[in-house]
Amino acid sequence: MEGLAGLALGIALVGLGFWTLVVRRNLIWKLLGLDVAAGGSILFLVALGYRPGGRPAIVGLGPGPAVDPLPQALVLTAIVIHFATLALALVYVVLLTHRRHTQDVRRLEAEERWPQP
Numbered sequence: 001m002e003g004l005a006g007l008a009l010g011i012a013l014v015g016l017g018f019w020t021l022v023v024r025r026n027l028i029w030k031l032l033g034l035d036v037a038a039g040g041s042i043l044f045l046v047a048l049g050y051r052p053g054g055r056p057a058i059v060g061l062g063p064g065p066a067v068d069p070l071p072q073a074l075v076l077t078a079i080v081i082h083f084a085t086l087a088l089a090l091v092y093v094v095l096l097t098h099r100r101h102t103q104d105v106r107r108l109e110a111e112e113r114w115p116q117p
Helices: 002-023 027-048 069-100 105-113
Strands: none
Touching: 002 027, 027 069, 027 105, 069 105
């Protein structure tokens, strides 16, 4: 049951993150939604690799079902890449806020269409 609950929670977090990306106008909220969606996908991968009664995939630990190590490796890589891209995106948002004095996506798009001299 734990694996199914993790899968369902992962799907719900991805949906919540994408909903936040679509509905909110503030760039920080959009990055937060992207963070929640990425966390949901990571949780989904962890829950996908769950096996009841599974043991670590190490040679010599004895018989029994072993847990698939591929989702674990993918999750570790995804966490590192996600942290780096989120940090870079936050730097860009802070720089854009400093230059344009707003975080509203619609105002930023309007300024790009009609640049002021």
